[in-house]
Amino acid sequence: MKLDAKIPAGSVSQKWDKYRFDLKLVNPANKRKFDVLIVGSGLAGASAAATLAELGYNVKVFCLQDSPRRAHSIAAQGGINAAKNYPNDGDSVWRLFYDTVKGGDYRAREANVYRLAQVSNSIIDQCVAQGVPFAREYGGALDNRSFGGAQVSRTFYARGQTGQQLLLGAYSSLMRQVNKKQVQIFPRREMAELVVIDGVARGIVVRNLITGQFESYAGHAVLLATGGYGNTFYLSTNANSCNVSAAWRAYKKGAGFANPCFTQIHPTCIPQSGEHQAKLTLMSESLRNDGRVWVPKKKGDTRSPDQIPDSERDYYLERQYPTFGNLVPRDVASRAAKRMIDEGRGVGKTGLSVYLDFADAVKRQGKAKIVEKYGNLFDMYHHLTAEDPYRVPMRIYPAVHYAMGGLWVDYNLMTTIPGLFCLGEANFSDHGANRLGASALMQGLGDGYFIIPYTLGGYLASTKLPKAGTDHQAFAEAQRLAHERVKRLLSSKGKRTPVSFHKELGKLLWSNCGMSRNEKGLKEALAKIPAIREEFWNNLVVSGSGNDFNQTLERASRVGDYLEFAELLVRDALERKESCGGHFREESQTPDNEAKRDDANFSHAAVWEHAGEGKDPIRNQEPLTFTDVVPSQRSYA
Amino acid sequence: MNLTLRVWRQKGPKEKGHFETYQVQDVTPEMSFFEALDKVNEELITAGREPIAFDHDCREGICGTCSLTINGQPHGPDEAATGCQLHLRAFKSGDTITIEPFRARAFPVIKDLVIDRSALDRVMTAGGFVSVNTGSAAEANSILVPKDKSDAAMDAAACIGCGACVAACPNASAMLFVSAKVSHFALLPQGKPERDRRVLAMQKQMDLEGFGNCSNESECEAVCPKEIKVCNIARMNREFLRAIFWSKE
Numbered sequence: 001m002k003l004d005a006k007i008p009a010g011s012v013s014q015k016w017d018k019y020r021f022d023l024k025l026v027n028p029a030n031k032r033k034f035d036v037l038i039v040g041s042g043l044a045g046a047s048a049a050a051t052l053a054e055l056g057y058n059v060k061v062f063c064l065q066d067s068p069r070r071a072h073s074i075a076a077q078g079g080i081n082a083a084k085n086y087p088n089d090g091d092s093v094w095r096l097f098y099d100t101v102k103g104g105d106y107r108a109r110e111a112n113v114y115r116l117a118q119v120s121n122s123i124i125d126q127c128v129a130q131g132v133p134f135a136r137e138y139g140g141a142l143d144n145r146s147f148g149g150a151q152v153s154r155t156f157y158a159r160g161q162t163g164q165q166l167l168l169g170a171y172s173s174l175m176r177q178v179n180k181k182q183v184q185i186f187p188r189r190e191m192a193e194l195v196v197i198d199g200v201a202r203g204i205v206v207r208n209l210i211t212g213q214f215e216s217y218a219g220h221a222v223l224l225a226t227g228g229y230g231n232t233f234y235l236s237t238n239a240n241s242c243n244v245s246a247a248w249r250a251y252k253k254g255a256g257f258a259n260p261c262f263t264q265i266h267p268t269c270i271p272q273s274g275e276h277q278a279k280l281t282l283m284s285e286s287l288r289n290d291g292r293v294w295v296p297k298k299k300g301d302t303r304s305p306d307q308i309p310d311s312e313r314d315y316y317l318e319r320q321y322p323t324f325g326n327l328v329p330r331d332v333a334s335r336a337a338k339r340m341i342d343e344g345r346g347v348g349k350t351g352l353s354v355y356l357d358f359a360d361a362v363k364r365q366g367k368a369k370i371v372e373k374y375g376n377l378f379d380m381y382h383h384l385t386a387e388d389p390y391r392v393p394m395r396i397y398p399a400v401h402y403a404m405g406g407l408w409v410d411y412n413l414m415t416t417i418p419g420l421f422c423l424g425e426a427n428f429s430d431h432g433a434n435r436l437g438a439s440a441l442m443q444g445l446g447d448g449y450f451i452i453p454y455t456l457g458g459y460l461a462s463t464k465l466p467k468a469g470t471d472h473q474a475f476a477e478a479q480r481l482a483h484e485r486v487k488r489l490l491s492s493k494g495k496r497t498p499v500s501f502h503k504e505l506g507k508l509l510w511s512n513c514g515m516s517r518n519e520k521g522l523k524e525a526l527a528k529i530p531a532i533r534e535e536f537w538n539n540l541v542v543s544g545s546g547n548d549f550n551q552t553l554e555r556a557s558r559v560g561d562y563l564e565f566a567e568l569l570v571r572d573a574l575e576r577k578e579s580c581g582g583h584f585r586e587e588s589q590t591p592d593n594e595a596k597r598d599d600a601n602f603s604h605a606a607v608w609e610h611a612g613e614g615k616d617p618i619r620n621q622e623p624l625t626f627t628d629v630v631p632s633q634r635s636y637a
Numbered sequence: 638m639n640l641t642l643r644v645w646r647q648k649g650p651k652e653k654g655h656f657e658t659y660q661v662q663d664v665t666p667e668m669s670f671f672e673a674l675d676k677v678n679e680e681l682i683t684a685g686r687e688p689i690a691f692d693h694d695c696r697e698g699i700c701g702t703c704s705l706t707i708n709g710q711p712h713g714p715d716e717a718a719t720g721c722q723l724h725l726r727a728f729k730s731g732d733t734i735t736i737e738p739f740r741a742r743a744f745p746v747i748k749d750l751v752i753d754r755s756a757l758d759r760v761m762t763a764g765g766f767v768s769v770n771t772g773s774a775a776e777a778n779s780i781l782v783p784k785d786k787s788d789a790a791m792d793a794a795a796c797i798g799c800g801a802c803v804a805a806c807p808n809a810s811a812m813l814f815v816s817a818k819v820s821h822f823a824l825l826p827q828g829k830p831e832r833d834r835r836v837l838a839m840q841k842q843m844d845l846e847g848f849g850n851c852s853n854e855s856e857c858e859a860v861c862p863k864e865i866k867v868c869n870i871a872r873m874n875r876e877f878l879r880a881i882f883w884s885k886e
Binding site: 047050051054065066067068069070072074075084086121122124125126127128129130131133134135136137138139140141142158159161164165168171172173175176178179185187210239240241273274276277278279281282376379380383384386449450453495496497499500541542543544548549551552 | 751758
């Protein structure tokens with residue numbers, strides 16, 4: 001596999017400007033001759049679709065939800081970063097760039113991260129122009145708050161519903177283009193196959209989830225904006241329908257998959273209440289602005305929190321990391337919580353949680369101010385737990401949240417398959433081994449509004465694409481594969497449901513490849529996954545037919561893919577013998593139990609290549625070079 | 638606890654539907670209502686029978702996908718919550734719970750409890766946007782918005798587009814949904830240039846989709862999981878009157 005990141009020459013701050021000039025342009029009158037297929041309608045997909053349509057391309061958008069407005073970006077809570085420096089507290093494009101590279105534990109590409117920081121300000125301008133109701137000061141200017149891993153306030157927010165408001169902004173721009181007939185939306189469609197003709201991505205086959213029929217669509221480029229693979233772990237903060245299937249099909253057609261072991265475990269989620277649980281719910285990181293994290297100093301202290309005096313509480317983040325306090329990055333906060341719980345100082349019925357306490361904030365700022373900042377989050381917590389966080393501290397526990405890994409893309413956001421681009425969480429690029437809070441929304445929208453419109457134009461203007469319609473033999477072949485898969489899933493007359501296999505896989509991954517990983521556990525998982533997969537294909541039961549709305553079949557198909565992808569995830573974790581960011585190998589830690597990188601051997605992106613069914617995948621490397629942010633042991637103390 | 642569920646089953650859009658009864662055994666008050674449905678479905682699948690089709694996704698009250706009428710109330714008995722946020726602690730062991738899809742002429746049933754709400758997307762397509770191309774935006778702080786206006790716009794923009802308001806209305810009117818979007822933009826300076834054409838276009842599409850009229854029942858406000866207020870409808874009516882008398886559209 002040839003990996004050319006196509007990073008432009010020049011200083012990091014000049015690269016993008018110069019590159020935009022160097023990219024060939026598509027003549028305005030010719031844009032309407034190009035069909036662009038976009039899979040996924042979250043922040044990345046919707047913003048790309050709207051912008052490309054505004055430029056004049058013919059755009060088709062496919063999403064598995066009933067409306068593009070329901071993509072999982074909608075659930076992002078806390079905010080979106082930008083280097084506006086409105087608070088005058090020392091922020092700059094350079095600082096956002098620096099914080100992001102450092103926060104990612106030096107496993108991201110400098111050039112991409114700098115570009116992201118550069119476009120961050122335009123994203124805020126664009127969203128405000130669309131009418132996104134960001135929080136404001138009394139003077140009418142935009143308000144900011146702080147997030148983990150930064151010492152400046154650069155996060156713009158719309159209460160605890162920032163993702164919702166940004167997505168509705170992108171969705172409204174998208175619907176405007178539907179109105180102008182520049183975009184066609186295909187809801188309740190799930191990508192089943194990528195169609196590659198002469199080595200170039202030229203179309204997709206999707207399953208219509210209502211009729212069960214497979215449909216073929218041809219285009220000049222395919223954009224995957226299909227989100228992350230966190231649901232591989234069964235329990236995660238992702239919505240139920242989030243999955244890895246589209247990315248996985250692309251991988252099998254030749255797209256490199258980078259750093260699958262980089263999975264973010266978010267420190268502040270509502271703890272699991274029992275076996276029945278279908279998903280976990282995030283409590284925004286923004287809460288750590290005002291909430292103080294603590295556990296009792298004594299092991300096995302079962303007193304209720306109000307009975308534990310201040311002197312007997314351990315505000316362990318403030319103690320261990322006085323500079324960043326409760327606002328250390330997510331990977332650091334999650335591991336610290338795990339250490340407390342492993343020491344036997346966890347709280348709640350199960351002992352599997354820590355407190356996030358707002359008593360001081362309520363005292364200092366008044367309840368009204370807290371309601372204004374976090375009202376909907378407190379309501380959400382109340383609905384789920386029947387506890388009132390204004391009076392009783394919240395109980396939180398880490399949970400799988402975000403995928404830093406994803407399809408490998410070059411500087412143009414193009415995968416190793418020409419014509420196949422990947423945007424947003426689905427790609428691997430900008431967050432390295434750990435994403436900072438409020439940077440996912442920035443990346444999704446940066447990719448969609450401000451990067452792909454340029455780089456896709458460059459590709460289309462400089463590539464000769466022969467005519468290839470859905471009558472091409474490759475579409476028939478893709479449809480055949482898709483049909484066969486459904487037939488195989490339906491024909492298994494076993495005893496276990498898709499969910500039961502998914503749960504089994506998730507438990508294995510969480511215990512052996514979760515917050516902390518070691519060689520023995522990873523090897524064990526690597527041995528067990530193929531066994532689960534084998535049972536899946538022999539003992540699965542899927543009721544109903546393939547010719548109508550069948551949610552069990554949908555789930556079965558996704559679980560089939562998780563069972564293959566999980567193996568790659570574990571393999572990647574095993575091969576990366578260093579700790580970095582969210583990937584913590586017990587064999588590689590500092591005396592203070594922090595992640596210890598091994599730059600001499602692992603300063604690279606691991607890019608996995610499908611070698612054929614039944615064969616071990618090939619691990620390729622894209623070396624990472626740092627010229628502007630010199631890697632050091634991360635410290636937030 | 639044990640529950641009896643009376644669930645609407647309907648094979649397809651043109652088939653006749655009916656209620657079927659299911660027993661749920663050994664569930665706990667901490668479980669969400671949907672997790673009880675999951676349990677029933679797992680048992681049905683294992684028995685080789687078709688599970689109950691129902692829409693759900695985020696399971697935290699923000700995506701607006703779930704669309705169940707539970708004991709006659711869209712999203713069930715909890716105030717300011719979606720169906721996915723409802724927990725079994727809202728019920729007593731031995732209760733019989735009736736589950737139907739959101740019902741409205743504009744929301745045809747696809748299967749069982751799954752409905753087609755694309756009508757709402759078409760209303761948005763008609764005018765639920767600010768016409769601004771990527772790249773043409775002014776510096777964000779060059780548009781100052783008074784905090785109270787911005788907060789009121791956010792109150793309206795919090796709508797998750799679930800359609801509970803339609804299901805609760807005796808006329809199956811979508812006025813609360815449409816007015817929330819109209820209000821969100823009407824309150825902000827960014828929305829002002831297109832306010833007339835927006836309200837006219839969205840209301841026209843709303844009528845074409847077969848939604849009913851508003852007769853001030855306020856049932857919509859009562860069931861809205863995001864507590865969108867009916868004053869938005871009043872604001873939309875003012876916007877509409879203003880547009881039909883003074884607009885050049």
